[in-house]
Amino acid sequence: MATDTLKTSNAHQSPKAPGGSAVLRRVLLDNGALSALVVLVGVMSLMSGDFLTTQNLLNVGVQAAVTAILAFGVTFVIVSAGIDLSVGSVAALSATVLAWSATSQGLPVWLAVILAVGTGILCGLVSGALISFGKLPPFIATLAMLSIGRGLALVISQGSPIEIPESVARLGDTLGGWLPVPVIVMIAMGLITGAVLARTYSGRAMYAIGGNEEAARLSGIRVKRQKLVIYALSGGFAAIAGIVLASRLASAQPQAAVGYELDAIAAVVIGGASLSGGVGKASGTLIGALILAVLRNGLNLLSVSAFWQQVVIGVVIALAVLVDSLRRRA
Amino acid sequence: MSTQSATKPLSVKSASELLRMEGVRKTFPGVVALDGVDFDLRRGEVHVLLGENGAGKSTLIKMLSGAHRPDGGRILVDGSPVRIHGAQDAERLGIATIYQEFNLVPDLSVAENIFLGRQPRRLGLIDRKTMNARAAELLARVGVDVSPTDRVRELGIARLQMVEIAKALSLDARVLIMDEPTAVLTTEEVDKLFRIVRALRADGVGIVFITHHLEEIAALGDRVTVLRDGRSVTQVPAATEQDELVRLMVGRSIEQQYPRERTAPAAGTAAAVPLLKVEGLTRRGSFQDISFEVRAGEVVGLAGLVGAGRTEVVRAVFGADPYDSGTVRVLGKRLPGRDVNAAMDAGIGLVPEDRKGQGLVLDASVHENLGLVTLRRATRAGLVDRAGQRRAAARISEQLAVRMAGLDQRVRTLSGGNQQKVVIGKWLLADSKVLILDEPTRGIDVGAKVEIYQLINELTASGHAVLMISSDLPEVLGMSDRVLVMAQGRIAGELGAQEATQDAVMALAVKDIKGVTEDVKEMEGSRGH
Structure with a gap:
């Protein structure tokens, strides 16, 4: 199942959909992260009989969803040679705003959702403005937003979880009794990310800015304005990830998603993007997020302690990027 | 123009000779930067290096400071051949260079800059007292009103230059190379610099002086070596008429x-x-x-x-x-x-000076780069007409005869000339x-x-x-x-x-x-x- 979704989203990215086995082999060789995912799925299937079941693979999808949606947003930022450390906090803040406005203030759910996504976008705009106009390094601006976002979430919720409306909680359910909604949202956001990167003015500008900001500026790309768009997108995606997370937890928790920004960045980088900018794809980011989810899921099935899981995940991140950089040099 | 005849025979060696370069060559990929340069420097003289941009002056002094190694010819110091393979070698031989861009650390003190990497130590710790005292001596010798504890960041450009000179003196430099030291100075500061240079000359230091200001040559120099197209074309006394110097610098036919x-x-x-x-x-x-x-x-x-x-x-x-x-x-x-x-x-379209740094997104493809300026124009409702962009890129790259494997080739891997065609091409597409x-x-x-x-x-x-x-x-x-x-x-x-x-x-x-x-x-x- 997981590989099926992969293929469809991959087909969207490149005009050549994998057809014969020769094509498939080339796709795997060209894409280190995809090969790693295939190998990982193979190993996990061999080691645990419970891994390769529809139910478990859907679980992996659900577990990957929040990280993947955050990572799609961060992809825009990393492609343009920036960094966004605030997405975990912004996700928690947006979910808190949703729950607070709908549950505590009694606003209609649709309005609460708009407010939540608006909050994420606003956070991104503030980071973007600090970077574009305040000339702060992205690391610093989004580090500040990481703290501000988390703090505001705690202020609004007064430190305790807030229940979310019934209709939002249903986002954590399945469609037709088997297809989890978070997986659908993840795929939809992935398609949007792919389209934005490949087809829109802003997407193409991201690659140019990340590749050579001065050349982009001298070619008439309005770099400052585009940076606002980039960080606003990242904030908006974080808000959606926050809502998905809240739906799974059935409440908005101000302390949720702590450290998720690092998983998101790891997913983007494992997926082949370069932190120095100019390179990165939605399909790669999806694969990166799936690799992290498969690892966690598989190690759980194998009863590896949570402590060792962290070690293994660290090693995999280092290996994935190392192999990719060696392959590029060759 | 029979300029060759003016070159002095190589065999004449003076007892006061510090440095000699014979037939020095240097090539960079695709360019011959130096093509047989002869140069010599005596104790207690100011020898001016004169030439147009790109004549090879910078390459020549970088050979002496150890930044470049010659591909041919030899360099002699005190009559014996030497190899200068790095800054340490140059330092050991007593050669100090003051570049146009200063090599100073803005947030360290003047004394720390002068003794950077060579700070006087006691029990493994830096002995600030000794360091500051020795720096004060050097600064006094240069005659500049700067305290050893001043931070370099707070100094004006003239004083920075004086600090560089003090640093050179701290190395007991016998050969001092100055690359356009007056380019950033006011007349008063230039006078002061000249006084220092004359004092150093009186102390027996040999000075290689690069300048574009011809009037400075007669005021300060002893001899002039003219470089043109990577060759030393002639050596003349510093008293030579300015018109003649200009003629020697550019003397070639179009x-x-x-x-x-x-x-x-x-x-x-x-x-x-x-x-x-x-x-x-x-x-x-x-x-x-x-x-x-x-x-x-x-x-x-x-x-x-x-x-x-x-x-x-x-x-x-x-x-x-x-x-x-x-x-x-x-x-x-x-x-x-x-x-x-x-x-x-x-x-208006601008093809910038720094092709790689400002003109191109090096890791993007030819067609991405060609479409950069027209990106906004090719966008409808936020969506880019990528097929149209690609067609336009194909058309212009054919018109400009860009030699490439295909439109998807990364521009980094194109030759310089083809890269430049891509930069020009993006403006042609915009119809500048x-x-x-x-x-x-x-x-x-x-x-x-x-x-x-x-x-x-x-x-x-x-x-x-x-x-x-x-x-x-x-x-x-x-x-x-x-x-x-x-x-x-x-x-x-x-x-x-x-x-x-x-x-x-x-x-x-x-x-x-x-x-x-x-x-x-x-x-x-x-x-x-």
Whole structure:
């Protein structure tokens, strides 16, 4: 199942959909992260009989969803040679705003959702403005937003979880009794990310800015304005990830998603993007997020302690990027 | 021109000789930077190195400081051959270099900079007392009013230079190389520098002095070696007439490799329309009162020495950098300052000096780069017409004969000439009426150069205008219909195609514009550091 979704989203990215086995082999060789995912799925299937079941693979999808949606947003930022450390906090803040406005203030759910996504976008705009106009390094601006976002979430919720409306909680359910909604949202956001990167003015500008900001500026790309768009997108995606997370937890928790920004960045980088900018794809980011989810899921099935899981995940991140950089040099 | 005869026989060796270079060669990929240079330096003399931009002066001094290794020839210090493979070797031999860009750490103290990496130590810890005392001695010897504990960041440019000299003295330098030390100094500061240099000379230090200011040569120098096209063409006494020095610097004929097809401008027709009109453009510290116009069908050359402010002016015209006063008009319409998009929309295109750093997204493909300027135009409702962009890229790369494996090849892997065609191509796709080319042929091979010249001809024939900066004099003279010469941030003069000779251009380029200079230099001094 997981590989099926992969293929469809991959087909969207490149005009050549994998057809014969020769094509498939080339796709795997060209894409280190995809090969790693295939190998990982193979190993996990061999080691645990419970891994390769529809139910478990859907679980992996659900577990990957929040990280993947955050990572799609961060992809825009990393492609343009920036960094966004605030997405975990912004996700928690947006979910808190949703729950607070709908549950505590009694606003209609649709309005609460708009407010939540608006909050994420606003956070991104503030980071973007600090970077574009305040000339702060992205690391610093989004580090500040990481703290501000988390703090505001705690202020609004007064430190305790807030229940979310019934209709939002249903986002954590399945469609037709088997297809989890978070997986659908993840795929939809992935398609949007792919389209934005490949087809829109802003997407193409991201690659140019990340590749050579001065050349982009001298070619008439309005770099400052585009940076606002980039960080606003990242904030908006974080808000959606926050809502998905809240739906799974059935409440908005101000302390949720702590450290998720690092998983998101790891997913983007494992997926082949370069932190120095100019390179990165939605399909790669999806694969990166799936690799992290498969690892966690598989190690759980194998009863590896949570402590060792962290070690293994660290090693995999280092290996994935190392192999990719060696392959590029060759 | 029989300049070879002036070269002194190599075998004559003086007892006071410190340094000798014989037949030194250096090639970089695709370029011969030095092609058999002879040079010698005696104790207690100031030996001036003179030459145009690109004549090989910098490469020569980098051989002595250990930054480059020669490919051929030899270097002798005190009569014995030496290898200078790094800064340590140069230091050991007593050779110190003061570059135009200072090698100082802004946030450390003056004393720490002077003794960087060689701080006096006691029990493994830096002995600040000794260090500061020794620095004070050196600073006193240089005669500069700076405290050893001052932070370098807070010093003006003249004092930075004095600190560099103190640092050189701390190394017991016997050979001091100074690369255009007066370029950033005011007249008073230059006088002070000269006093120090004369004192060092009296102490027996041998000084290699690079300058573009001819009047400084007679004032300070003893001998002059003239470099041209990577060769040492002659050695003359410093008292040589300035006109003669200019002739020696540029003394070559323009070969017929600049196929400018000059179309006689018919009066009152499109050819006479001023496309670009710049009036009184000024940015304090960079350029002053720049006025010129560029008419349809015309190539205007912008000549001058490196640092004369040419690039700064064209970047301001294009809106890439701000200016303080003055106007830029395209077809009579005034452009707002510091707005690249307004300049682009009005029809100006800039092919920047630094192709890789400013012109291209190196890791993006040929067609991505070609489509950069037209990206906005190709966007409808946020979506880019990528198929259309690709077709346009295919068309222009064929027209410009870009040699590539395909449109998806990364531009990093193209040759310099083909990279430059891509930069020009993106502006052609945007149909820029006025194309500003900043050093368009630097570092590209002869074949590609000629293709770019042909392209300039085609552009002007179809009513476009070209403003071309070039430090390659024969190129400027060969391709321009008019030549503007800049010196020290001002336009020193304008020459028509007939009157523009190498001598005339060089004479204007080294012209000292009194009064203005002080102001400009002072402002430059307060910038950056």
